[in-house]
Amino acid sequence: MNRIAVLEAWTGNARCLHCNIRKLALFADLNQEDFDLIHEPIDDMDFDAGETIYTMTDSPSYVYTIRSGLVKLVHDLANGSYRIVRILRQGDVAGIEALNGKAYLQNAVPLLPTAVCRIPRAEIERLNDQSPRLTKQLTERWYKAISDADTWLSELTTGTSRRRVASFLLYLDDNKHSDECYIPSREDIGAVLAITTETSSRIIAEFRRNGWITVNGNTARINRTALQKILLRE
Amino acid sequence: MNRIAVLEAWTGNARCLHCNIRKLALFADLNQEDFDLIHEPIDDMDFDAGETIYTMTDSPSYVYTIRSGLVKLVHDLANGSYRIVRILRQGDVAGIEALNGKAYLQNAVPLLPTAVCRIPRAEIERLNDQSPRLTKQLTERWYKAISDADTWLSELTTGTSRRRVASFLLYLDDNKHSDECYIPSREDIGAVLAITTETSSRIIAEFRRNGWITVNGNTARINRTALQKILLRE
DNA sequence: CGGATCGTTGACAGGTATCAATGCTGGTGG
DNA sequence: CCACCAGCATTGATACCTGTCAACGATCCG
Secondary structure (H helix, E strand, C coil): CCCCEECCCCCCCHHHHCCCCHHHCCCCCCCHHHHCCCCCCCEEEEECCCCCCECCCCCCCEEEEEEECCEEEEEECCCCCEEEEEEECCCCEECHHHHHCCCCCCEEEECCCEEEEEEEHHHHHHHHHHCCCCHHHHHHHHHHHHHHHHHHHHHCCCCCHHHHHHHHHHHHHHCCCCCCEECCCHHHHHHHHCCCHHHHHHHHHHHHHCCCEEEECCEEEECHHHHHHHHHHC | CCCCEECCCCCCCHHHHCCCCHHHCCCCCCCHHHHCCCCCCCEEEEECCCCCCECCCCCCCEEEEEEECCEEEEEECCCCCEEEEEEECCCCEECHHHHHCCCCCCEEEECCCEEEEEEEHHHHHHHHHHCCCCHHHHHHHHHHHHHHHHHHHHHCCCCCHHHHHHHHHHHHHHCCCCCCEECCCHHHHHHHHCCCHHHHHHHHHHHHHCCCEEEECCEEEECHHHHHHHHHHC
């Protein structure tokens, strides 16, 4: 089960108003008046890697904004394996599909220690009804979800597995915070790219031998030029 | 270039109110009052198979509701090939990402003669601001787009190509109108499943020889039980 | 009737999955 | 503190699958 630390209950609007990632977040455009409409608490929560933020069988009552960390969206398959359909990072929204009220479409699992703020669906609906300032951000989030899904579908599942790994590494590198980017386990890389663990391991190892990436635990430094050349060929 | 037949300009709200697919469409929940808010014309348009409804380079000024027919969303790749990221049918919305104002994410191309109604983005934004009755349908459409994208990503790009073809045929059969379902060209099947034209041809031919599908031009009758058995194995 | 387009099939090379074994590393308990 | 263990990464051998290149058949249409 998950270790969930509710750091503090939301009691006023000060914390949202002064949130240090607010310009990235769903509530970016809201003003004082909007925050006064919020009734239920918005909780900050911390998760360790491998815990579960939500699963497909949970009641879709919350939307999560990622304050820090990295989260994979995992779709379980009938045969017991799984696919990773997206990776979310700071400022991204997880579980936006809860707004439709049907169900979460995947399980959300942190790849790294991750901090989120958990927003009740009812509050988003109230705000959206009563304030015009949330609509734009919501549209933006839906758009990003589809855009990412379509990009993954068309770019990361096309071509040889070397091409896919190179493409995925470049994607991870695009989203890095520091000079090194996070590298998932070989099994997770396989689940993103629809290849086996062994194949992803072989290719990562080959890239290391070629000097195209320098792996350091679960991070790596990446030679973008070398990897981009593969995209052109394969 | 496309042959676009504007059947008639929208001059009142009678046509939308009495639209025979309205209960399926984006405007399902709107009332007389809402329709009175509409200023710009909503045009009915007919397209032949292979024409273009919109492309990624078009200004994202319209959202399209599909009245009849079948539409593929085509993502062009850098190397000249393409991937089909979704197939839309009656009641579905094409180009919902226009609401964010950035760009269409794919090209929309009919697989069959297709009738659409073309709704200016500005009208949807006006209605969404001034009436609460569009929000639910819009959320529903965003949800469906993501749900479909994630399902395609996780189900149709996983496993052997026989498994993928079987899975895709079952998907097509789920959405059929009559007792036969539409079968795309072998090249398009390949673009959906990330396999080559030859491989999809071989597999379809094999399924025919096995009696699991009966192809008739671009439609087919499908033995669901036989194909479902493949999904369990591969 | 020819030509164009699409579907089918063959041969073969190359890529990937599978099965299996061996390192590697971080954490745990004696 | 160190041996051990569990989990992950790596690598090898091999069979199978898929892409590639090529040829041929089927169908439609001018």
